[in-house]
Amino acid sequence: METVRIALLGAGTVGGCLVELLGAHRGRLEAFGYRPELVSVLVRDAGKPRPGIPPHLLTTDPAAIAEADVLIEVMGGTKLAGELVLRALEADTPVITANKALLAERWGELRGYAEAGLLYYEASVMAGTPVIGALQSLWGNRLLELHGILNGTCNYILGRLEAGIPYAQALKEAQDKGYAEADPTLDVGGFDAAHKLTVLSRLTVDPDFAWEEVRANTRGIEHLTPELLDEARANGQVIRLVASLFPEGGRWVGKVRPVRLPASHPLALMGSVRNAMVCRTQEVGELVFSGAGAGGHVTASAVLGDLYRLVSGQPGHLPIPNALPLPDIRVEALEEA
């Protein structure tokens, strides 16, 4: 049994949920031959209460990372997180991150490490809905186009506008529910979706896909009103913030903007904070993936999924080594025909 020493960068909602999940999954990870051990939790402010995190592990000293076999980054932001992620990678320490802003904006520094297999980022797009792994399984396809609802906050606000709630009030509701950030520009300006689209584009069509171009092609939802969504509905349409990757004029273009979708479109059928992606390929035709795209456990489960990939050490499809305890939950009753 080998010990895998984990340094955690950031101890917000996702970090707390991850520590909880690591405990629940200890036996299964050990079945792969690795005993996970959390060795440090690096935070900006060691004085803040951090429920669920053993207090003696909290530190503000970046040197703590040097002791780890893997760095898990759930701090967010591009500066401090970026410096510490790069420091780990320079020391050949694999990094698991949920940070789409970092991946999108500092790719020039990260790309070589990603190509070397040191960077894991399933949680960065659609959180716990595994589209990164799915898209990587589609490399045998010629991609035709990809369209996604990648930001749950915007989807929630648009749903409220449809219910006749004015924009400012809908935004405040999203903030009160913890969906939107205090500075909501990243969400409602479309930049969070643009970060995610940039990550997907480098994974599917071009490792050099430029963040600056996607940013320049990004429009948010601030100008939308209940009246506009009402008028769309009268035409059998819904308005959604959609991130698209498609060929135009001989090159691939990434774009984020509110669009009118027919009410029957797969992306229009998603409720509230759900994320969804439609992609079409020459070989398979239309593929649809949908699920939750934000939340503490939702994101932490994807980070943990990457830890499984990392300790498995194999690119292929392994059987699960052992079962978790059976959930105590009623399943959907299907009536036999």
Added chain:
Amino acid sequence: METVRIALLGAGTVGGCLVELLGAHRGRLEAFGYRPELVSVLVRDAGKPRPGIPPHLLTTDPAAIAEADVLIEVMGGTKLAGELVLRALEADTPVITANKALLAERWGELRGYAEAGLLYYEASVMAGTPVIGALQSLWGNRLLELHGILNGTCNYILGRLEAGIPYAQALKEAQDKGYAEADPTLDVGGFDAAHKLTVLSRLTVDPDFAWEEVRANTRGIEHLTPELLDEARANGQVIRLVASLFPEGGRWVGKVRPVRLPASHPLALMGSVRNAMVCRTQEVGELVFSGAGAGGHVTASAVLGDLYRLVSGQPGHLPIPNALPLPDIRVEALEEA
């Protein structure tokens, strides 16, 4: 640049499509540092015409496999394919297979090689719709239940029954369109779906999941009539063949049978030969995946996706090394709001 010598086992529709795709993807595979070279195509009958396959590569001699760095098995069946797959694995040659019957029924012999990372099988369930990769990304979750429409032939026949066509005629149509086998028992008896469910179960909850138990829990669609589907529709339901994995009585149960679904159920919204899977986890809630689940290029693209995984040599998420030529196809026009 390293050459990766490929032996192909079986040269039917999927094999022919794979040879075509290998040609189109040569440059991208080389960007990973590997030059794919097809060294032999092993078939049962070397006299049959094999469009698209270089005739000098055709052989009936199993010794040809010994020359390969990877064996791609798209022959089907559990006997000859099983012997040759095992012979390759015993010699430490990685195997990519689309063969769910082999995986389900001869798992006792294969499991050790799967755990060693030598077995790749994305194409075996839902073909080109990447659920194997997606489910492996969900290991950080506690699975609650999983329900799938995993057999396109049955879905097609059920659609025709809904249109008032009697069972025998609907089956004949499916055979004429090349969906169903000449001996359709594997499809309409539910056993193909049962094979696939067995593969998924070992990947998600129990590496020992027994094929015999799933087989014993399998009922097909032969007893269904247009009248029964009509009566279901009058009750706002549709009848579909659904493969389910769920906990019952303290253990995981795998079951395949026709069920009545509310017309609004995600699995009921799929048309004709489309496959779909709904899974629910404690951490993420409901996830939906849908796409094509059969066909030559559909299946070959997933096999090729596994070849990318294999040559990448990395469990993590790599950026694509270079872009394929832009497709000459009009994309979905979305109207900006």
